[in-house]
Amino acid sequence: MKKIEEYVRNIPDFPEEGIIFRDVTSVLQDAEGLHLAIDSIQDLIGDTVCDVIVGPESRGFIFGVPIAYNLKKAFVPVRKKGKLPCETIEKEYALEYGTATVEMHRDSIKPGQKVIIVDDLMATGGTIEAIVSLIEELGGKVVKIVFLMELEGLKGRNKLNGYDVESVIHYSGK
Numbered sequence: 001m002k003k004i005e006e007y008v009r010n011i012p013d014f015p016e017e018g019i020i021f022r023d024v025t026s027v028l029q030d031a032e033g034l035h036l037a038i039d040s041i042q043d044l045i046g047d048t049v050c051d052v053i054v055g056p057e058s059r060g061f062i063f064g065v066p067i068a069y070n071l072k073k074a075f076v077p078v079r080k081k082g083k084l085p086c087e088t089i090e091k092e093y094a095l096e097y098g099t100a101t102v103e104m105h106r107d108s109i110k111p112g113q114k115v116i117i118v119d120d121l122m123a124t125g126g127t128i129e130a131i132v133s134l135i136e137e138l139g140g141k142v143v144k145i146v147f148l149m150e151l152e153g154l155k156g157r158n159k160l161n162g163y164d165v166e167s168v169i170h171y172s173g174k
Contacts, residue, residue, distance in 0.1 A: 007033030089137055148167070
């Protein structure tokens with residue numbers, strides 16, 4: 001069996017010159033790659049006790065739902081503003097150019113629940129920092145944050161100091 005890194009397609013000079021885009025769709029399009037990705041993320045979770053798995057739109061759904069299913073835990077989606085039908089809480093965060101807003105249902109996390117966040121990629125850390133803020137506003141406790149890939153050169157981990165953060169694949173650049 002191949003290593004998980006071998007399933008990730010590298011696209012040079014996208015979205016701009018000098019950047020190597022790490023394409024997760026090549027992992028998803030291969031049955032063995034998808035299986036290995038989910039198992040590898042779940043291995044990093046290990047025996048961490050949690051009540052809920054949270055995943056941001058959209059690839060956090062792809063990886064978070066099967067892990068929640070395997071662990072017999074609830075899954076809570078975090079979506080872009082305006083996509084959830086019930087009462088929500090929201091958090092705005094900075095992007096490279098401008099801002100974005102994420103939301104979750106106000107009743108999705110109960111006070112005291114232990115939460116694991118699952119996503120495909122850690123870049124600058126802004127999205128996950130916003131999600132942590134939402135979870136804590138609802139009274140939840142983030143016990144672990146797990147990514148398939150991490151772009152270490154963007155220093156996203158710095159925004160998550162004090163949290164247990166792990167990534168399956170580490171890329172030293174951006």
